[in-house]
Amino acid sequence: MPRTATYHTTVRWKGEHWGHIRMGNGPEMDFSAPPDAQGHAGVLTPEDAFVAAVNTCVMMMLIWSAERFKLDLVSYECFAEGTKLIELDRTELFTQVVLRPRIVVRSDDSERDGAMKRLQRAIESAVKYSLVANSIKSRLILEPKIEIVSQAVQAK
Amino acid sequence: MTNDPNDVVVLTVDKFIFRFPTELQYSETGTWIRQEGSLLRIGMSDFAQQRNGDIAFATLAPAGTVLDAGDEIASIETVKVNISLPSPVKGMIMEINSALQESPEFINQEPYGKGWLAVVQPESPAQDLGKLMTAEAYSSLARQQAEAELKS
Numbered sequence: 001m002p003r004t005a006t007y008h009t010t011v012r013w014k015g016e017h018w019g020h021i022r023m024g025n026g027p028e029m030d031f032s033a034p035p036d037a038q039g040h041a042g043v044l045t046p047e048d049a050f051v052a053a054v055n056t057c058v059m060m061m062l063i064w065s066a067e068r069f070k071l072d073l074v075s076y077e078c079f080a081e082g083t084k085l086i087e088l089d090r091t092e093l094f095t096q097v098v099l100r101p102r103i104v105v106r107s108d109d110s111e112r113d114g115a116m117k118r119l120q121r122a123i124e125s126a127v128k129y130s131l132v133a134n135s136i137k138s139r140l141i142l143e144p145k146i147e148i149v150s151q152a153v154q155a156k
Numbered sequence: 157m158t159n160d161p162n163d164v165v166v167l168t169v170d171k172f173i174f175r176f177p178t179e180l181q182y183s184e185t186g187t188w189i190r191q192e193g194s195l196l197r198i199g200m201s202d203f204a205q206q207r208n209g210d211i212a213f214a215t216l217a218p219a220g221t222v223l224d225a226g227d228e229i230a231s232i233e234t235v236k237v238n239i240s241l242p243s244p245v246k247g248m249i250m251e252i253n254s255a256l257q258e259s260p261e262f263i264n265q266e267p268y269g270k271g272w273l274a275v276v277q278p279e280s281p282a283q284d285l286g287k288l289m290t291a292e293a294y295s296s297l298a299r300q301q302a303e304a305e306l307k308s
């Protein structure tokens with residue numbers, strides 16, 4: 001098994017405060033800075049991309065670990081918030097990223113405690129094995145809301 | 157490789173630290189064996205558990221099963237891989253760690269303690285135990301395997 005892999009993106013300046021990004025996995029889109037940093041509204045920004053990278057990677061890892069822990073995942077939705085700090089020298093960094101996933105899992109009533117325990121372990125593993133979460137220096141805070149529904153309940 | 161005060165061989169490879177108590181013997185396939193009178197308690201080594209990741213399920217061959225050396229004693233499903241752990245000895249399983257059904261993470265948390273797998277009555281203890289390794293020898297093997305993986 002190769003121990004390294006590479007991923008690519010290409011960005012191109014389009015004039016003014018606009019850019020265009022072509023991602024290695026296919027999608028292309030325009031981007032800018034956020035409006036409060038002389039950019040434009042309604043498009044991808046590096047700030048959103050950073051927070052999205054954490055959010056999407058942890059979600060995909062959670063989907064994987066839920067499968068490995070044999071959980072019947074009904075729904076997953078996660079709000080993520082990155083906090084930017086402007087330092088005294090005007091350099092900036094994301095000090096933390098908070099993930100607030102709402103996770104619904106289906107289980108037999110008799111298996112409820114076991115499903116809850118496995119889900120908590122699956123969440124821990126999702127963060128532990130997330131490539132992006134492992135690669136950032138921002139503090140990662142997870143505030144999950146978990147719901148176990150009985151087998152009879154349909155997905156929301 | 158160093159010996160710490162509690163008679164444990166400590167192996168450091170890259171950022172990882174692996175511990176191997178010297179009171180135990182080890183198999184090439186990542187199990188440890190502790191002699192307890194005429195019985196053998198078997199578990200998964202610290203190196204094997206760290207290398208395979210967070211354990212989601214551990215399915216043990218039931219008590220009463222007669223195993224040849226090399227037969228599967230435990231099926232381990234981690235977040236990353238499925239592995240079949242072979243018995244290091246020939247004999248009958250006398251007891252299994254039923255706590256692993258609810259808490260397989262014990263293997264990750266305490267591989268030499270509450271994460272033990274099974275107790276076996278060996279059929280030919282002298283023959284089987286003679287094939288096992290000391291902590292020092294197993295640590296050398298673990299270092300070779302870890303360094304080979306780092307170079308790949």
